[in-house]
Amino acid sequence: MPYHSIVLVKQVPDTAHITGEVMNEDGTINRAALPAIMNPEDMNALEMALQLKDQHGGTVTVVTMGPPRAAEVLREALYRGADQVILLSDKKFAGSDTLATSYALKCAVERIGGYDLVFCGRQAIDGDTAQVGPQVAEKLGIPQITYAEAILALEEGSITVRRALPLGRETVRCTLPCLLTVVGSANQPRPPSAQRMLACKLAASPLEYARLLETWPEFGTEEALDRYLTERGLRIPVWSAADIGADEALLGLSGSPTKVLKVDYVVFESRTSKEIPPTEEGLSLLLGDLIEEYIL
């Protein structure tokens, strides 16, 4: 029996490479200043959905919310086998905290409709909150299975999942539809397929047309480019707040109960350290110190 999956992914700044210039004055993140990647555990979520499709048939639809350049992660998803991708992008989404984000994603999932499973990564490396998945599930009124590591069985109307917890393991059975948040140990995400990369390389959302026309002036106009991409199924649809029927009061800053009061750089009390030569003699003196002061 085929299953229809929706995978919610996030483009995240590569937090391993942070400079001081990436924070806005209001304490939000200037994402444009950082290299961006698909959140690692979202990649695992996508892989789990793709494996499900490989085994049972069905479809995989990938959704992300973000600025125009978030289409990059949707192309990544297409290269790996997603059937359909959707970009939620609208100024009205800007400044959303996890609650407002999950509301927008819920509206999008409902508009797609007809799903059996929703997959998310357990948490994103930029915020580490792990909140959006459960909040989307709550707003959809469906059960959630967090820390999902493996789908053990899938029968009509129910799924059996192994959860990998920090201090344990759990097997649960749940009715469908439900939402899974997937951990990094779940699988090894497949690399992009060369064939699909070739086929989907041009995939773009209308928000990228202006930039694309600079690279490929031969298309002439945005209309012509749009026609070309639409005919080949390479047009990445962009949904606005209005497209998903969202109540604007629940989006962006106005829909976000949490406010950033301030952001401080982490400052450590610096110490004068005593340098110990890395010789046996030096180390022996160090140990003597430590023993004398009852530290060792």
Next chain:
Amino acid sequence: MTEKRDVWIFIEQDAGRIASVSLELLGKGRELAERLGGRVGALLFGHQVAPLAETAIHYGADVVYLADHAELALYRTLPYSRVAIDLVRAHSPSIILLGATAVGRDLAPRIASALRAGLTADCTALQIGDFEQRGTLYRDLLYQIRPAFGGNVIATIVNPRMHPQMATVREGVMPLGKPDPTRQGEVVQVEARFEPQDLALEVLERQSWPPLCDLKGADIIVAGGAGVGSKENFALIHELARVLGGEVAASRAAVDAGYAGPERQVGQTGVTVRPRLYIACGISGAVQHRAGMDQSGTIVAINTDPNAPIFGIAHYKIVGDLKEVIPRLIRAYTCKLANSQTGGAKT
């Protein structure tokens, strides 16, 4: 209405034991409630868990909302959130705190979403303070303080308008208070009622294992970072820890590289530790790591890079290759030990 100033703590329990983070939060909750002039409420859900109510009171609860029901025997998102949401709607607490554990991080967003409440994950500090926005002054809000952005900054978050204010709090960052066996409190029996859809998920099997190591309780910690270079070299860290009678820890980079399990990770996304002695080997000292260990009594750092940030907070600096330094350190220590035993100098 005093209730609106109440601080609630979700009591996480398993097999008749309360999670230490919940006890830590009861102490913090007391402090916050006293500042706000409210009471500390404890949410105790489970089956045959009534005896734990007393423990919660001893650690600081004024009132325990006890929901005892067979469907609550094992933690499951939907039944637990159903009971919690109904209680919050009935009593309107100001603040709800949960441990940032697998359970807390599963349950808190579900509750917050249903109540449209603000939720901050993984707080490392909580305070009470004011907040002004567009000319409106919000008094006595919960400052939810957490590392953000890979640990490079500390963000203070507030929920000015939509209450309750919710936060999950990292285990081990709040001091564990001393229980007061003379404390008295009220136990309110809560009648749990479920809709069929609340029971959509069943637990077929659950295995839990005790923590593989006790970093929080360790007096001596030997930690390895990316500079250790390989899983084979990481055996040196284990060897030094064994000789010194300490625990083994790792930086996030070392855990990501597979040198050590995640349970050994020290730092903002791992455990916060304050041992008597912390020996950092091949750890450059990213903010995210230093924040988890900079309060250690004595810090010894071994690194090949003389400019590694870890040296900025170290008491003893050893510039050298840990693959040579650690074996020398072990030899020197066993030597000292042998001498002190024969000489009987150290008592």
